[in-house]
Amino acid sequence: MSPSRARAARLAVYRFAVLGGAVALLEALCVLRVIDPITMQAPHLIVRDLWRLLASGRMNAAIAKTLTNTVLALGLAVSVGLVVAALLHRRRALRDTLDPLFATYYAVPVFAFYPFFIVVFGLGDLPQILIAFMLGVVAMIVNTLNGLDRVPVVLLKTARVLRLGPADAALRLALPAAGPYIVTGIKLAVAYAFIGIIGSEFILSRGGVGYEISFAYNNFDNAVMYPLIVLILLASTIANAVLTRWERTLLARRGAT
Amino acid sequence: MSDAHGLRNGLLLVAVLAALWQAVYWLVGDSALSSPLDTLRYTATLVARDDFGAHVYDTMRAFAIAFALSVVFGLLAGFWLGFDRLSGDVLEPMLVTVYAIPKLTLYPILLLAFGLGVSAKVAFGVLHGIIPIILFTVSAVRNTRPILIKTGRAMKLSRPQMVRWILFPAAVPEIFTGLRVGFSLTLIGSLLAEMFASQRGLGYLLMTGIGLHNLPQVMSVTLLIVVFAASVSVLLLWIDRRLHRRR
Numbered sequence: 001m002s003p004s005r006a007r008a009a010r011l012a013v014y015r016f017a018v019l020g021g022a023v024a025l026l027e028a029l030c031v032l033r034v035i036d037p038i039t040m041q042a043p044h045l046i047v048r049d050l051w052r053l054l055a056s057g058r059m060n061a062a063i064a065k066t067l068t069n070t071v072l073a074l075g076l077a078v079s080v081g082l083v084v085a086a087l088l089h090r091r092r093a094l095r096d097t098l099d100p101l102f103a104t105y106y107a108v109p110v111f112a113f114y115p116f117f118i119v120v121f122g123l124g125d126l127p128q129i130l131i132a133f134m135l136g137v138v139a140m141i142v143n144t145l146n147g148l149d150r151v152p153v154v155l156l157k158t159a160r161v162l163r164l165g166p167a168d169a170a171l172r173l174a175l176p177a178a179g180p181y182i183v184t185g186i187k188l189a190v191a192y193a194f195i196g197i198i199g200s201e202f203i204l205s206r207g208g209v210g211y212e213i214s215f216a217y218n219n220f221d222n223a224v225m226y227p228l229i230v231l232i233l234l235a236s237t238i239a240n241a242v243l244t245r246w247e248r249t250l251l252a253r254r255g256a257t
Numbered sequence: 258m259s260d261a262h263g264l265r266n267g268l269l270l271v272a273v274l275a276a277l278w279q280a281v282y283w284l285v286g287d288s289a290l291s292s293p294l295d296t297l298r299y300t301a302t303l304v305a306r307d308d309f310g311a312h313v314y315d316t317m318r319a320f321a322i323a324f325a326l327s328v329v330f331g332l333l334a335g336f337w338l339g340f341d342r343l344s345g346d347v348l349e350p351m352l353v354t355v356y357a358i359p360k361l362t363l364y365p366i367l368l369l370a371f372g373l374g375v376s377a378k379v380a381f382g383v384l385h386g387i388i389p390i391i392l393f394t395v396s397a398v399r400n401t402r403p404i405l406i407k408t409g410r411a412m413k414l415s416r417p418q419m420v421r422w423i424l425f426p427a428a429v430p431e432i433f434t435g436l437r438v439g440f441s442l443t444l445i446g447s448l449l450a451e452m453f454a455s456q457r458g459l460g461y462l463l464m465t466g467i468g469l470h471n472l473p474q475v476m477s478v479t480l481l482i483v484v485f486a487a488s489v490s491v492l493l494l495w496i497d498r499r500l501h502r503r504r
Contacts, residue, residue, distance in 0.1 A: 014347040039369045100267040100491070107441035107490030109448050112482045115463045115475045120289050191357040198359040203452050204467065210362065214453070217365040229362050236358045 041222050050227035066208040069125055073132030074193040081140025089148045105138045114200050132196025136189035147181025180250040187243035194236055291473045299473040316458040319375050320447040323382025327439050331387045335394020356388050378450040385446030386439040393435025397428035430500040437493040
């Protein structure tokens with residue numbers, strides 16, 4: 001094992017220790033009743049309840065709804081983001097005009113538009129998907145543009161030498177060269193789509209995991225609320241870790257520039 | 258890009274967005290959208306209303322406390338993690354992960370811990386704002402040019418002196434970027450908290466607008482929030498770019 005690998009493994013062990021220590025501390029505080037059960041249940045009870053909740057199938061409909069909406073919003077954000085970025089890459093003036101929008105976009109609370117969308121479109125799936133799309137699409141555009149900017153000029157010349165058509169040049173050269181940055185965009189779009197759907201379900205909705213959490217909160221039902229929160233944290237952490245790994249693999253394969 | 262150029266693009270963008278809004282209004286009509294002019298008119302009466310000041314005060318107080326706490330603890334944690342290589346390497350990826358989770362789901366826990374009130378709102382704002390401040394400070398401290406640190410060592414500076422005279426000045430531009438992002442996220446956090454559960458504040462005004470089906474109120478408050486967040490962000494971005502250029 002190389003020294004850097006060994007160091008990475010050691011860091012991972014420390015990370016688990018920090019996490020495990022935090023959970024153990026919570027467990028101790030809960031068991032000793034420093035934190036009373038009305039505020040929080042002990043971690044081992046949360047895990048048990050999560051297992052029961054998933055096995056009972058009570059949450060299947062909510063989970064399916066949240067996942068469907070997230071995937072729809074993600075698909076929209078990624079495809080629209082790619083197309084818009086490809087267009088903007090060729091239209092310098094348009095891109096300059098939109099630059100202030102991109103620079104300040106994430107400073108504006110997109111969720112503030114949620115009540116407006118509810119009043120206009122009704123309390124259904126559409127406002128949630130719109131919010132999740134709006135959150136994700138700009139990250140996708142900005143990162144794809146960043147990737148396209150970094151396609152080496154020599155590749156573009158090669159495309160001309162080989163007389164590739166625009167579609168071939170895009171698929172065989174630009175896409176692989178910009179790949180790692182596009183994956184960064186996808187990673188952010190996944191996180192934002194998830195945040196958008198769960199968040200809007202949580203604020204006001206008629207179903208989904210976020211709705212179930214807020215419903216359980218309003219009914220002081222900690223046996224449902226905490227397991228669902230843990231479920232969401234696990235799902236988003238795993239998705240993020242998988243995409244980060246993919247991003248690194250692509251970056252390593254492409255080679256640093 | 259020059260400032261004048263950026264200003265022109267910004268103004269053009271605002272004009273295009275306003276025109277788009279008006280065009281959509283003509284398309285869908287009064288029932289679905291209130292026009293830009295009507296929204297401005299309603300905003301004027303809303304701002305003049307007696308209770309409006311109290312709502313703004315409530316939001317801004319929670320936001321200000323949250324941002325102050327985020328800055329103080331974010332800088333402290335950032336300098337610590339930046340200095341101490343091992344802690345930084347262990348904890349930084351964990352912070353990045355927390356950055357990407359839907360933090361809104363954690364709000365009920367804060368509500369149970371702090372009770373429904375200003376402290377839960379503040380805690381939620383801090384949860385959003387502190388992470389970017391930590392991350393940017395860590396990277397700022399680590400990217401300080403080694404020659405500067407060697408100079409400090411040669412002068413036998415103590416750790417606090419090192420921070421005060423070497424690391425902090427060298428790291429200011431990047432730390433400022435962290436503060437800029439932290440400012441926006443703290444604002445988002447405070448507003449989200451109000452939208453989920455509160456009795457006062459701008460987020461509360463937004464949500465009651467839905468119940469009353471008061472479209473002009475919803476649009477006016479949204480407009481106010483967006484204009485405020487965007488203008489502050491533009492200002493901070495401008496300072497940010499100047500700091501980076503000066504270095």
